[in-house]
Amino acid sequence: MAEADPCPVVEQVWTEKRMSDVKVEHKSGITRSELAQWMADLGKELSGAGTVHFRLAESTVELGVPDDIRFEAEVEVDGDTVELEIELKWSTARKPARTTGEKGS
Numbered sequence: 377m378a379e380a381d382p383c384p385v386v387e388q389v390w391t392e393k394r395m396s397d398v399k400v401e402h403k404s405g406i407t408r409s410e411l412a413q414w415m416a417d418l419g420k421e422l423s424g425a426g427t428v429h430f431r432l433a434e435s436t437v438e439l440g441v442p443d444d445i446r447f448e449a450e451v452e453v454d455g456d457t458v459e460l461e462i463e464l465k466w467s468t469a470r471k472p473a474r475t476t477g478e479k480g481s
Contacts, residue, residue, distance in 0.1 A: 402433035
């Protein structure tokens with residue numbers, strides 16, 4: 377019998393255009409190999425043209441990602457538990473257009 381995908385992709389797609397102050401969170405136990413594949417897939421999406429699609433719980437998330445991203449990594453060891461947090465942040469606000477000439481030129 378084939379194993380079920382722990383994070384199946386379904387027809388529901390969340391995009392940042394429809395998200396306003398929304399948090400989608402997914403916690404599950406997966407193998408190191410499954411995690412490596414998920415992270416590799418996310419990395420491949422991030423190296424693309426700026427729109428990433430990835431699985432999260434029973435949904436596919438689509439986000440526009442700019443070239444400049446704030447990256448944070450934290451490792452916490454508490455007794456026999458290790459926690460590794462990786463956080464990516466960026467603004468969805470549009471930056472004002474830069475002017476190319478000086479005033480009065």
